[in-house]
Amino acid sequence: MKRKITLKQIARELEVSISTVSKALKDSAEISEDTKQKIKAFAKLYHYRPNNLAISLKNRRTKNIGVIIPDIVHYFFTTVFRGIEHYSQEHGYNIIACVSDESLEKEIINMEMLANGSVDGFILALSAETQKKNEFDHLREILDQGIPLVLFDRVTDEIECDKVMINDQEAAFLGVKKFIDNGRKKIALITTEDYFSVSRDREAGYRQALLQFGLPLDEDLILKLPFMALDESAINMFFSTQEVDAVLCVNEIFAIHCMNLVQQKGIKVPEEISFIGFTDGILSKYANPGLTSIAQHGFRMGEIAAKMLIGKIEDDLGEEEEETYHTEIIRSNIIERGSTIN
Amino acid sequence: MKRKITLKQIARELEVSISTVSKALKDSAEISEDTKQKIKAFAKLYHYRPNNLAISLKNRRTKNIGVIIPDIVHYFFTTVFRGIEHYSQEHGYNIIACVSDESLEKEIINMEMLANGSVDGFILALSAETQKKNEFDHLREILDQGIPLVLFDRVTDEIECDKVMINDQEAAFLGVKKFIDNGRKKIALITTEDYFSVSRDREAGYRQALLQFGLPLDEDLILKLPFMALDESAINMFFSTQEVDAVLCVNEIFAIHCMNLVQQKGIKVPEEISFIGFTDGILSKYANPGLTSIAQHGFRMGEIAAKMLIGKIEDDLGEEEEETYHTEIIRSNIIERGSTIN
């Protein structure tokens, strides 16, 4: 078991100084060709690699970025993660991945752990609890320390920083419009409790569409389900008391689950009830019938988030301009499948 | 924008030495109560946190572990990741997550990047290409440097290290047995090309079961699909030329896909053809009918991998015993759903 070799050891072995070795390996003009050759050969022979920690300490830059997501067993977040990873990788950054588990406390702990030199910046989607409690001091502190932060998908207006999201309201609007174009009249919305930024926006789009196209707004057609545990009986109750011919769901799981329950009742999809979901994950694709779904382009979202963050990180190295923040909106689009009529 | 405060700054401000500050904050008995109080109060006021990099450099331990998985948009790996993250978090370790994208080269690059001081150990599932090419020098080098490594799921006999996997062969055996118990006679296996360790083991279990229960072994009933891109026409061809009444698939996607295609032909599942898949992911659960599936207990696998790795890491700090390696087998079990007859 051979420990990694260091500059010091090379220096001792070759009877030169550490600085000489360091410079030689960087091909500095200060060092004679002879010496450089000797040192390089020796370094190669012993597989010398500079120690990342030492370099990070010296540069005050880690080339790591912290990604904190609420849940990783979740198609959308995973896809975004993939996009972040892809862009970062190409630009020489590593990802330290943390899962907040929808908990504010874990979100805080994770950020604090990483903020002490472990990462150069954060990419984050707010946990459910964070959004519910409207607690953002931990984010403010990070920003105060000059650590860049990019929020994606689950964002908040209370924090000024870079953000990436989709046009949720418009997307929901277009979903409802599609139902209306297909002649649907009783359009339900199945969503989470109010505290999610995305759910609020999607609900706004739903309402806007009904209003704009002159359909009555029936509050009973809006079902708000608890986010964490799917409540089957609530869903069943909803579908036996309400008469609906189309359902917009704010996420894939809700949609698939409802579609299954409805089909079990013998109701035909899409003939009697149409469904549209958000996320366009793997479930939508393989469902029976396929679920028409609003693609959130997670991969692109991740890439853009990473790009924005790395941009900020590397800008911070240059002149200290006053901060400007951007909000990038990714246009979603509807992927049509069997759960709606073409 | 206030930069993080350091020991040096506290020392200067309070007109004591750096060592005194360091000791005071660790509540060392060497420092008088008075001074300690003063320093602690000051540190608290300014939110002092030690710099992780400096500590890591000093201790030669990062409290980071590198996790390299072939693909993160994949229920099983994600679940394992979750388990790793959970255990690690509780033990004060962070995860640096890399995706090898089924590529040997990316696997190597990732490992080399992280091996230079960024992590204390690795948890890894081999990429497809790595298994195909049987190239493991990068793993040997890691181990040579004394960096602990745990392999999970996609493993190899060529490398001696800790491993975690499920009883793939037995699981496949039991799957086939279930078909046979249900009176099925023409049992197909849909698998990947040979180079995956898990696929080989599962195929072995399939063959063993047929043999043991006296069913003829028909090589034409084994369909090997390319791993990366699902080949629909090959599947269609298979089902129109072969007469089968049960199908064991080595993963969830294959199973769901085949089940859908078969159903499109108007064949009834499970009456005419039964299906069993591996992985028991989200697709199995929401498929129509639900897919009977072999649960791989990814979360537990992740926890165990992390436990083994962290154990090794922290043992290495103690006496240098000769290395012993373990292979942990997690017992899988069948989750029954509508795709098989009860």
Added chain:
DNA sequence: AAATACTACGAAAACGGTTTCGTGTTGATA
């Protein structure tokens, strides 16, 4: 021959901590 300019290298500080080993000042002991 003296002044100057390169060349090729080393010493040392710095990044931000931890830790070992002094050491000056007390107060108690012989």
Added chain:
DNA sequence: TATCAACACGAAACCGTTTTCGTAGTATTT
């Protein structure tokens, strides 16, 4: 009163780099 511990603190080395600056030795210029 000389000796010794205990106390409270600081200096310095160390982790592994990078980088600035200084300086011998040689080569060039005037």
